[in-house]
Amino acid sequence: MxxxxxxxxxxxxxxxxxxxxxxxxxxxxxxxxxxxxxxxxxxxxxxxxxxxxxxxxxxTVESAKRLLRDSASVLEAALDVGLSGPGRLHDLFVSVEAMTPGEYKSWGRELNLQYGYHPTPFGECLIAVTGRGICSLAFVDRETRDRALEELRHNWREASLVENPRTSEDIVGQIFAPAQKRGQKPLKVLLKGTNFQLKVWQALLKIPEGAVVTYGALADAVGHRGAHRAVGTAVGHNPIAYLIPCHRVLRSNGGIGGYRWGTTRKRAILAREAALVDKNEKTSDSRTRESFPSMP
CATH class of the missing domain: 1.10.10.60 (Homeodomain-like)
Structure with a gap:
């Protein structure tokens, strides 16, 4: 779309x-x-x-509260396999590589970034990729297009930036494709952040589609009980929209909370995910009933 x-x-x-x-x-x-x-x-x-x-x-807020109740144990169960475990993370194959402290301080020196603007189901995006994986994904509109590019240049100020949408087009298609149509090739992600930020972002990857958690639950999951504000700040600095699902974190009262790319977009993403998961579950239940009819 x-x-x-x-x-x-x-x-x-x-x-x-x-x-x-x-x-x-x-x-x-x-x-x-x-x-x-x-x-x-x-x-x-x-x-x-x-x-x-x-x-x-x-x-609705009622729907958000119900989703929080239904998802209460999701993150805890997912984290039992370990925060940094390789392999399948929720319903996408994602391979995460974190930059070393030295690389973090170098602002991307010796890295080549290729970026492009692409349409998505949630508006246009600006994505940047390196040979080591996706390093940035931001939703943009007419007013924020140039600002997003300047932010990318600032965050990777020592890297070489080249506009080349052909490189990123297929990647964007894979990110936003329905789960059953995604390719089997792992999506590589290159993360640049503090140790605390990396821990929060990797925890976000454990939240499956159609589930949500509170900021408090996320703080508990990364071993920083009570650090709601610090976790919220780390969530807000997530550099890779949608793929690292920071949109799946809500306030404890079901409130939408903040979102770097707009709360209306956050509502749209969450509602679409919940609706599709609900639809798939109903379809699956219907097929089960058809396959195993009641005995007379």
């Missing part, structure tokens, strides 16, 4: 946030973004994989 389509989705979510107490109808939401109910339905089905009604059910 091209990013102009996502902007309509964002407009719809904004409208619903602003008129939550009025509980607007789907016809009203469609009219607000300049579409007929029929085309609004088609847009959402193409983007979310579910109907607008089912998608919107996952935007």
């Amino acid at each position: 091209d990013h102009p389509d996502y902007r309509r989705i964002e407009q719809a979510i904004h409208f619903l946030e602003e008129h939550a107490t009025d509980q607007p109808s789907l016809e009203e939401v469609a009219a607000h973004i300049g579409l007929s109910p029929y085309h609004f339905q088609r847009l959402f089905k193409a983007w979310a994989g579910v109907s607008p009604k089912r998608f919107l059910q996952h935007l």
